[in-house]
Amino acid sequence: MSDMDMNRRNFLKTSVGAAAVAIAPGMMLYSVAQGKSEGASSKVRWGMLIDTNQCKPGCNDCVTACNNENGLSGENNATNSQWIRKIEIKDISSGRELSLPMMCQHCEHPPCVDVCPTNASMKRADGIVLVDKHLCIGCRYCMMACPYKARSFVHEPLHDQNPDVPRGRGTVESCTLCVHRIDVGGKPACSEACPNKAIIFGDLNDANSEIAQKVHSVASVQIRADLRLNPGVRYQGL
Amino acid sequence: MYSSTPTLAALHFKNRLYWLLLAVGGMVAAAGMYAVHMMESHGHIITGMNNQIVWGMPHVFAIFLIVAASGVLNVASIGSVFGKAIYKARAPLASLLSIAMLAGGLTVLMLDLGRPDRIIIAATNYNLTSVxxxxVLLYSGMVGLVVVYLWTMMERRMNPYNKVAGIGVFVWRFVLTTGTGLIFAFLTARQAYGSALLPPMFIVLSFAWGMAVFHLVQTSIYMWNVKEIDPSILSRKKHLLGVFVLGSLYMVATYHFTNAYFSHQQGFERFILLDGGIYPSLFWWGYFVLGNLVPLVLLYAPGIKRDRWTALAALLIILGGFALLYVFIIGGQAWPLNLFPGYEVTSTFADGQISAYSPSIYEFLLGLGGLSIAFLITTVSVRVLNFMPQDKPYIAD
Structure with a gap:
């Protein structure tokens, strides 16, 4: 074998080795950022069942947990983001009072996704409705379209963001169902924080799950069911 | 009455006035750019818009300009599609105004985005279900089509294609204004919107507003050129404007009447028309009295024949249009979403409450910047190209 062949072989070996060293950390980071290697499955339908009988008026633990988890300020000016809020309602005819949390209802047919011009509003295969922060141009049409007023627009520059929950000034955002937790086997912060376990989270499609069994056995409703959006969040005791 | 032979001094004066107009228009546009810069550096926090009133003053300006840009082409359509000579003579000016107002309106819409730097995404990532x-296609297509239409009018060799281009523009602008109305008609949950009546209402409103803009500009151009419009032509156009105003009033009245009939909509109608503070005031005084009644008197009262009264009527119709859009866009959002029918509702996110809105100076500057873009395009074009209507001796057709 000639010297020239040996040189060429060594050169190729070194090049491949150097390329692997250069790419590997990037690949590692990529897989870390992805969380799980497989994508969301359409066999799953994530949802929540909220028991309004267990939800205490004045208790704000779910809201606080959401703000902490997602790096929201927790301030309540008209320009601040509120991914989840407590609503107090009173039946006008009977005077019965209730308290309940309201957030993105993760509709099967989300109007926000229909109207978004750039596909930034999107629904994952497992039913979670999200905003792609790289595609959102901040037109706010989704905010006009959402029947639940679940979306907020980021009106100011942001600081000290939670790396798991990227946000961006000039874009629209809403409850992600804590997708970053769900993708590693966890559950939404609000559900975890509720002292009365009023928020049950799980897979509506899994007949053995607590949520599916409860939805099957107790009366629950969807808010604005007349709109036929089939929200993934249901309410008990309304 | 104007002098028919301009003196040299008068021509010098007009030349200076032209540059002054450009300077003023340029300054307003620069103020608009300043507002954009401020919104870019501070975010929308410096505007009056918030998470309840998500579309504000810029959208009032933008939607007026876009709707009027479609309606102004009526003048061109009546000329090219229906072959009326006095309208055909005005088709180039109408087309110019359409392009100018579209440019102004779209600039405002685009610069009000949270991320105007990403506007290219609107072309690269296209959601087929989004109106x-x-x-995006309808507006840019409109500009392209009107440019072609102008070409078929202003280039003699292209004249044979004028009718085809005219019909194309005629159809396209109906679709375009339908698209603008559908932005609101497709909103399923808001009580002010979500009605199939909105696209036709926008179309008829566009007739009135576009005609009013056309009339105002035409009067200015005639005054500038020390000419007087033929009274018989003025009279026909006056009556057409009057018919459009009545037609649009009918559509707006029908929209409110049908709403007022449904008990689940009565709270909203009461708010917009009776006890909603600024909204009923703007609706009745701004839109109904100043934007309809007074102009109709000015257009139809037998003793009032002067063209400047018609111009005043046109100006009032335009201002009435802004008042109506303010009530429609802002008032429509101020009324709370009805999540729990039959319940009293309170929350930290303004559920169950009328939302407050006070537009900031930056929103006005942005909107006026859009108007000034339309003004500058029109003023420069009218100066450098021949957009003056050339009437043959008038024969009724």
Whole structure:
């Protein structure tokens, strides 16, 4: 074998080795950022069942947990983001009072996704409705379209963001169902924080799950069911 | 009455006045750019818009300009599609105004985005179910089509294609204004919107507003050129404007009447028309009295024949249009979403409450900047190209 062949072989070996060293950390980071290697499955339908009988008026633990988890300020000016809020309602005819949390209802047919011009509003295969922060141009049409007023627009520059929950000034955002937790086997912060376990989270499609069994056995409703959006969040005791 | 032979001094004066107009228009546009810069550096926090009133003053300006840009082409359509000579003579000016107002309106819409730097995404990522995405094509297609239409009028060799281009523009602008109305008609949950009546209402409103803009500009151009419009032509156009105003009033009245009939809509109608503070005031005084009644008197009262009264009527119709859009867009959002029918509702996110809105100076500057873009395009074009209507001796056709 000639010297020239040996040189060429060594050169190729070194090049491949150097390329692997250069790419590997990037690949590692990529897989870390992805969380799980497989994508969301359409066999799953994530949802929540909220028991309004267990939800205490004045208790704000779910809201606080959401703000902490997602790096929201927790301030309540008209320009601040509120991914989840407590609503107090009173039946006008009977005077019965209730308290309940309201957030993105993760509709099967989300109007926000229909109207978004750039596909930034999107629904994952497992039913979670999200905003792609790289595609959102901040037109706010989704905010006009959402029947639940679940979306907020980021009106100011942001600081000290939670790396798991990227946000961006000039874009629209809403409850992600804590997708970053769900993708590693966890559950939404609000559900975890509720002292009365009023928020049950799980897979509506899994007949053995607590949520599916409860939805099957107790009366629950969807808010604005007349709109036929089939929200993934249901309410008990309304 | 104007002098028919301009003196040299008068021509010098007009030349200076032209540059002064450009300077003023340029300054307003620069103020608009300043507002954009401020919104870019501070975010929308410096505007009056918030998470309840998500579309504000810029959208009032933008939607007026876009709707009027479609309606102004009526003048061109009556000329090219229906072959009326006095309208055909005005088709180039109408087309110019359409392009100018579209440019102004779209600039405002684009610069009000949270991320105007990403506007290219609207072209690269296209959601087929979004009427906003359709409008990207409808608006840019409109500009292109009107440019071609102008070409068929101003280039003699292209004249044979004028009728085809005219029909194309005629159809396209109906679709375009339908698209603008659908932005609101497709909103399923808001009580002010979500009605199939909105696209036709926008179309008829566009007739009135476009005609009013056309009339105002035409009067200015005639005054500038020390000419007087033929009274018989003025009279026909006056009556057409009057018919459009009555037609649009009918559509707006029908929209409110049908709403007022449904008990689940009565709270909203009461708010917009009776006890909603600024909204009923703007609706009745701004839109109904100043934007309809007074102009109709000015257009139809037998003793009032002077063209400047018609111009005043046109100006009032335009201002009435702004008042109506303010009530429609802002008032429609101020009324709370009805999540729990039959319940009293309170929350930290303004559920169950009328939302407050006070537009900031930056929103006005942005909107006026859009108007000034339309003004500058029109003023410069009218100066450098021949957009003056050339009437043959008038024969009724």
């Amino acid at each position: 906003f995405a359709w409008n």
